[in-house]
Amino acid sequence: MMRTRRSFLHTATGVALGALARPAAAAVPQPGSATRARARSLGIVCGQLTPGPLNAITDVPGLRVGHATVIRGDGPLVEGKGPIRTGVTAILPHGGSLTRDAIPAAAFTLNGNGEMTGYLRVRESGLLASPIMLTGTFNVGRVYDLTLEYLLRRDADLGASHPLPTPLVAETSDASLNDMMARMIGFDDVAAALGRASAGPVPEGAVGGGTGMVAYEFKGGIGTASRRVHPAQGGWTVGVLVQANHGTRGLLRIDGVPVGLEIDDLRPGPAGPPKSIIIVVATDAPLLSNHLFRLAKRTAMGLARTGSVSAHSSGDIFLACSTGNRFRAADASPLRPVRTVPDGLVSALYQPAVEATEEAIVNALTVAETMTGKNGYVVHAIPLDRLRAVMRKYGRLREQAR
Amino acid sequence: MRAVVQGPRNSLTDVPGVRVAHLTRRGRDTDGSEVRTGLTAIFTRPSTAQQMRPAAAVTAGGMVDLTGLCVLDDFGFTMSPIVATSLRAVGRVHDAMVVRRFSMNLGWPPVIAGFDDGRLSASREAPFTEDEVAQALGGATAAPVEEGAVGAGAGLAAFGFKSGIGSASRVFEAGARTFTVGALALLNLGRPDALRIQGGQARPGNGREPLQGSALAVVVTDAPLDDRQCRQVAGAALTGLGRLGAAPGSRDALIAIGVSTGVLLDRSGRAEPSIDVPFAPATVGHAAAAAIDAAEEAAVRSLTQVAVQDAAADYPVFRRRA
Numbered sequence: 194m195m196r197t198r199r200s201f202l203h204t205a206t207g208v209a210l211g212a213l214a215r216p217a218a219a220a221v222p223q224p225g226s227a228t229r230a231r232a233r234s235l236g237i238v239c240g241q242l243t244p245g246p247l248n249a250i251t252d253v254p255g256l257r258v259g260h261a262t263v264i265r266g267d268g269p270l271v272e273g274k275g276p277i278r279t280g281v282t283a284i285l286p287h288g289g290s291l292t293r294d295a296i297p298a299a300a301f302t303l304n305g306n307g308e309m310t311g312y313l314r315v316r317e318s319g320l321l322a323s324p325i326m327l328t329g330t331f332n333v334g335r336v337y338d339l340t341l342e343y344l345l346r347r348d349a350d351l352g353a354s355h356p357l358p359t360p361l362v363a364e365t366s367d368a369s370l371n372d373m374m375a376r377m378i379g380f381d382d383v384a385a386a387l388g389r390a391s392a393g394p395v396p397e398g399a400v401g402g403g404t405g406m407v408a409y410e411f412k413g414g415i416g417t418a419s420r421r422v423h424p425a426q427g428g429w430t431v432g433v434l435v436q437a438n439h440g441t442r443g444l445l446r447i448d449g450v451p452v453g454l455e456i457d458d459l460r461p462g463p464a465g466p467p468k469s470i471i472i473v474v475a476t477d478a479p480l481l482s483n484h485l486f487r488l489a490k491r492t493a494m495g496l497a498r499t500g501s502v503s504a505h506s507s508g509d510i511f512l513a514c515s516t517g518n519r520f521r522a523a524d525a526s527p528l529r530p531v532r533t534v535p536d537g538l539v540s541a542l543y544q545p546a547v548e549a550t551e552e553a554i555v556n557a558l559t560v561a562e563t564m565t566g567k568n569g570y571v572v573h574a575i576p577l578d579r580l581r582a583v584m585r586k587y588g589r590l591r592e593q594a595r
Numbered sequence: 596m597r598a599v600v601q602g603p604r605n606s607l608t609d610v611p612g613v614r615v616a617h618l619t620r621r622g623r624d625t626d627g628s629e630v631r632t633g634l635t636a637i638f639t640r641p642s643t644a645q646q647m648r649p650a651a652a653v654t655a656g657g658m659v660d661l662t663g664l665c666v667l668d669d670f671g672f673t674m675s676p677i678v679a680t681s682l683r684a685v686g687r688v689h690d691a692m693v694v695r696r697f698s699m700n701l702g703w704p705p706v707i708a709g710f711d712d713g714r715l716s717a718s719r720e721a722p723f724t725e726d727e728v729a730q731a732l733g734g735a736t737a738a739p740v741e742e743g744a745v746g747a748g749a750g751l752a753a754f755g756f757k758s759g760i761g762s763a764s765r766v767f768e769a770g771a772r773t774f775t776v777g778a779l780a781l782l783n784l785g786r787p788d789a790l791r792i793q794g795g796q797a798r799p800g801n802g803r804e805p806l807q808g809s810a811l812a813v814v815v816t817d818a819p820l821d822d823r824q825c826r827q828v829a830g831a832a833l834t835g836l837g838r839l840g841a842a843p844g845s846r847d848a849l850i851a852i853g854v855s856t857g858v859l860l861d862r863s864g865r866a867e868p869s870i871d872v873p874f875a876p877a878t879v880g881h882a883a884a885a886a887i888d889a890a891e892e893a894a895v896r897s898l899t900q901v902a903v904q905d906a907a908a909d910y911p912v913f914r915r916r917a
Contacts, residue, residue: 305669308704310685313654313661318845333662334690334705338721341686345719354711356806356846357682359660359709374694512666 211253212445228577229398229562232447232555235577236591237584239448239498239555240548247418248552249395250432252448253475258434259390260401260415261382262277267539270567278371278566281336281378281414282401284325284384284434284473287516289385292344292351292358295322295522298514299486300487301509307469307508308333311361319482321514322522323358324387327402327415327436328472329367332378337362339383355523363510365438365469367405369461370566378514395434398561405566406438407468408557409445409500410460411575413437413589416557421544422478429478431545433492437557439507441472444500446554447580450591455583459573466506470554472495472547475583479517484539491543495550512561599885602764603841606739607637607777607893609764610815612856614638615779617746617760618731624718631716631907634688634728635746635760636682637779637813638735639673639854642700647672650854651826653833657848658807660685663706667852671822672860674702677813677852678733679747679781682709687721691728700734709849710783711807712750715757715907741781742896744905748781753810753842753898755787755800756913757906761896765885769878774818774857776882777833778889782839782897784808784847789840792895792915802910808847810836814891819857825880829853831883835890851890 232239233248244250260282266275287296298321300312310333311323328336340360345351351358367373386401395417399406403414419432442460445453472492480488489511496509503509518531563574584590602609618634632647639648650673652664659682663675679689685707692705714720723731740762744751764777770868786801812832819827832851843849898913906912 261631302665302669305665305667307665307666308662310660310662310689312664313848313850314658317656317848318658319655331693334686334693336686337689338686341683342721352683352711352719352806353717356658357711357713359658359682360686374869376690376694508665571891 213333228578229560229574232285232552235559235581237448237555238591239552242420242545242548243561245421245430247394248419249417250419250434250475251395252430253432253477253516256432256475257285257390257392258395259283259386260396261386262400262404263377263382264404265492272372272374275372275375276567277375277377278405278564279329279332279367279377280404281382281386282327282403285390286325286475286514288531289519291324292322292348293522295320296514296516297480297482297485298512299482301486301511303491303509303511304503304507307364307510309361309510310337310361314359321361321417323361325473325512326360326362328362328364328378329371329373329405330364331373331376332362332456333362335376335378336383342380343384343387350498357505362473365406365436365471369404369407369555369570370564372567372571382484397556399564402436403557406436407461407572409440410442410464411558412572413557414561416553418549418552418556420510420549422541422545426541427478427534429476431474431476431542431549433546433549433555435556435557436471438468440501443491446498446500450584450587450589451496452580452583455581459576461572462570467475467504468506469508472496472511472550474513475544477516478534478542480515480539481531481533485513485515487539488542488546491546492550495530495547499554508592514531596889599753599765599767599888601767602775604739605763607735607762607779607815608740610775610777610810610817610856612641613720613815614735614737614778614866616731616735617741618723619747619749620722624720628717630718630722631750632681632684632712632722633746633749634723636678636732636735638676639815640712640859645768646859647702648856649820649822649852649858649860650824650852651822651829652850652852653826653829655833655849656843657809658846659711659809662689663704666704667706674704675704676701676798676840677708678705678706678707679811681712681716681722681750683911684722685709687723688728691725694725695729699729707842708811710747710751710781710809711805714752714803714805714854714873716750719888738907742900744901748897751781751783751800752805752910753782754785755802755910756898757901757910758782758897759901761900763889763892763896765889767881767885769881774816776814776816776885776889778812778814778893780812780893780897781891782841782894784810785841791838791840803826810841810849810897812836812851814851814886814890815854815856817857818855818882819884820855820879825853825855827879828883828886831886832890835887836894838891839894860912
């Protein structure tokens, strides 16, 4: 049953009572015991628009995603040796050559306390001519080096007659669960993420670059979602993938419901200042770099719907790209044709981008499982039974959607 | 006010506290391919404190990389040394700087500009190990900057000539105080017919342009500037590069980074109570004018200070006609 907006707001005043009335027995799920699920299959629906068939960034034709997850060891931290909870995610942004082709792109920094290498080239050229690599903070140099090595091995002309790629590597910090200093990413991991990238459903949660991530003091990581643009406005697809490692529990909101106030236990140990999120938004709409910059900014509004205020300590950096044009990166012709949309049509992609960003973050939370990391540090998965109960309480659970 | 004049050593390290390190690699890699590459690092703060400097980057065009850009742009400061190296080495240097971040107090994120030295360095291997990078960074010195085909300049070429590292400085007076602007420049772009020295057309070289050209000017001043003023000084340095004919393009990047050592910020972003009040805009103009001259001269010296024996096939050393 859908409640009206008025009754929804009215119910929100019952937050404190609801928290007190919660039975204590539900407090500690055992790792791996819960069946995890995507938001939509739980009856949680962000926004109004229709997802693509996979509800994933891979609904954008040509786009592929691969993960390599590195989980080794348990117990006390032995710096440089583990325990390891890290990984790397590769997004192959189009179906062409990773190094010879380029597509329009733009990057936007909501809060800059992070790294996205290759940012300068995207900003100056308006083009992306690299895979998009997501990983943990201390792995950036290694993933950069190994991605370049992977590309050099596959293309003898790179650096000789064809410009070297500038790998786009973005990071969030897996410091709480992972021995960051070990930088335990090898060539085989990078090659696996790139080489096994798939256009199918995208594994989410504690996988790839998202392995050691924490969002809203629950287990976070990789999440994805997509939306279809109305056919009258082009019928394009907008897909989002996030590496979610951000947020403060009390601020967590899902579909407008103050979930972080309702579920205020199951916190990990001392959390430190809020961390970061990387958002990648892709579309097959033929947008140019200026359009994509505007689109990248809109993903911040999806992030805001989940409760982030993008703290000083956050590296909230977003990349937008479009498969609607593909150029030869080394093309030196004086003129080249481009396809694009009327400027006014760009806003038809804003709501899809906002909704898909929110849902991608929620998917990261609802799919990720409880993880125990270095020094026995436990980050709990958001408990799905309680989440559904909270959503039901606020009239935002779609019972029939399950 | 007196005219802007050269600093005592006409070097970036005329700015008190600035230290520079070079790592130069010449030889053959495991496949026998020629290696001419290196790394140059500029330290603008003491290694003993968790503090940062107001800083800003101004960029135009290009395909190369500059890591640490999001913090520079959004926060207007840096904790990192400013490092130049080969594009092939950016990942390796980044990794080394991150793993030594705490033990060497390097700050985060590393600011690394990558240069395409592929015309002169045929190797496809990452040229340094983590330990080599750390050792080089640990050897930074306040001595006058070694110029020519050293450090990140080892494999560079500009305007058809062998190029490398150049440095210069200017001193100016403002408010009864004397301040220094120091510059370090690396040139790695330009067609042979584009070079202009002091407005005149220079004799052309004959080497090919880098695939991904770039020019970097780092200007550091002990004048107390905030990040916006650092941006203005960096912008001025870009115009200094322009005096030589360096121009941005779809493949060519101009990058200038301005840093003030006159202000030390603590980790929370609060300025220390003891800092000078940042300059009035009119005085920033003097720093900017000094930056143009220092960057221009540093860029010229990145050509003229290359030793004869460092010439490469098709890339002669540049010498001004007598």
